Amino acid sequence: MPHEGLPSETAKPYIVAGMPMYNEEETIGSVVIRALRHVDEVICIDDGSSDASARIAEACGATVIRHRVNRGYGGALKTLFIKAREMDADALVLLDSDGQHETEDIPNMLKPILSGEADFTIGSRFVEGGGGTDMPAYRRLGIKVITAASNLSSDLGIKDTQSGYRAFSRTALDRLRFDAEGMELSLEMLEDAHEKQLRVLEIPTVIRYDVPKGSNFTAVSHGFTVMTWAMLSLSQKKPLLVLGIPGFGLLAAAAAMGFRTAQDFTLQLDSIIGSGISAVWVGLLGLSLMATGLVLQSAQRFLRLLLVREFGLD
Template sequence: MSGTPSILLGGIAVGILAWGLERYRTRFVKSDLALAGLLALGILVFVALPGFYDFIGTMLNIDQRFVLLSLLAHFTMLSLVLYLLAAIRETNSRFSDLVRNLSANQVLQTDGGEQTIFVVIPAYNEEQTIRSVVTSLPESIRGYAVRPLVVSDGSADDTAKNAKYNGTTVVEHPINQGQGGALKTGFQIALEQGASIVVTMDGDGQHPAEELEQLVSPVIDDEADYVMGSRFKGNDYSGNGLVRESGIVFFTWMINILTKSDITDCTNGFRAVRASALTEMRLTEERFSAPELIIEARKNGLRIMEIPITIEGRKDGMTKKPKLKYALGLTRTIVITWLR
């Protein structure tokens, strides 16, 4: 190739390489320099050694150079898109970590010295129900002090204000991080405060506090490390509807097949975990955390137990789970957590 097109393409290659060098000099990100170098090299090879692409085309049984170049261009574009998506995910992860650390710093460190059950309650716009959930909790269970911890996840109402009752620990996310993000903030605080057992329950009043002792007893008695409530083993509230209930059954079956488990209710948020076990679990999911917790518990060899519980209807407000997005999110979380 010669003439004006060669000069133009050569200039583009030099410009891409200069961009990569400048990015590396500024931020020292090796991936940016490597990506720019590969793109520039590909263009320069096309200018200086066009026969190289003919050789590749022969190997791939592609006769026309234009078709080959189009294929390589699409492959390069796909690689760029995947790279950008990975960079966005990394940025979001770092931002979420910053939000959690800032929220955790709102809590003063206690002296400890007692066995504690931290009840982590993620809440998003639950001003109508959160006070009743907090007040329903007992002060102690079998010698363990019960400490409610409400994580107001970017709520735009009085959730945080109404949760502040009788010494309840309340932290706020400045923006919504999802239930998984709120739980991770709660776990971080509970571990920093020396929790013995960590319980999670919803802020909408559907998990009855009178069944809390039944939930934590297997952990206290060293019969289990991870105890899950199951609406299908108890007196289930039937307000889910056929579609949602069928979805729960399907995703539970999927987890059981992939992890050789025997659970019945994979989306239930009423659970008790030995606090020390949380440090072994790799939790990255911000939105759809329930299956990730189960699969991570299974991977780490935790003793998992289910107990029957009663799920009550929402006392106020509407569910915030979109059906299609929720189903897709659960599928993605199950597959990714199982494979990693």
């Protein structure tokens, strides 16, 4: 049973491991058994698996929560957070049930949380000592691109934004809020942690790709979903960057086209009108993109100022 109140030197912290689970009968048993060596309780969120995952997880000592319909990775994490809060957990460690995350690293993930050094740890492939066994090149590239886009929008300073190996303190469990249903939740959660000034720390870990259900091309569609989310977030946070730079590029192209038109003034009238008109259109598009970027950027500043002045929110 969980103890009451905050962890102290005398009270042993109550640790829960949470695993989103979808058709993982080949691996879930050993992941649950190995995780139980390091935590007090394992909760698996089964999202309508059609195989024996839930039965095996329970037989190996996990508590299984079943969703009647598939609510996706994000839906599973929402249920997990609610359950961990209900259980009064001091920390929640989140790991995949497909065997990609090394359970031996659970103590490393929890150490900074239990010592009060961090609120949120990420098992990272891209800090010294971390890595991925047999990691496909397209996955590495995809993760780097998504990470670059998300750091551009929020200056998160996180090297591995796509790792699902994460641990949370009681404070993080209480304060983090997220809406996404799919894998884009990985970024939403990091941005929320950044906005709420939670202390995030990357812990080196090796993520395995030589597991029975190794990386497949659904990962590519996950990648696109996450990338779309990153770009939307970037355009909301930095509209001047997203619209202003292409706008300026178009304006410069229009100027070059216009200049050529002027130079070719002696050529046939048709071609002069054609390229001149294109230059005007491209220039107008560039100008309007830049203007939209400027308006959105200042609207954003205005709103932020208003929130701070009127409601004391930051």
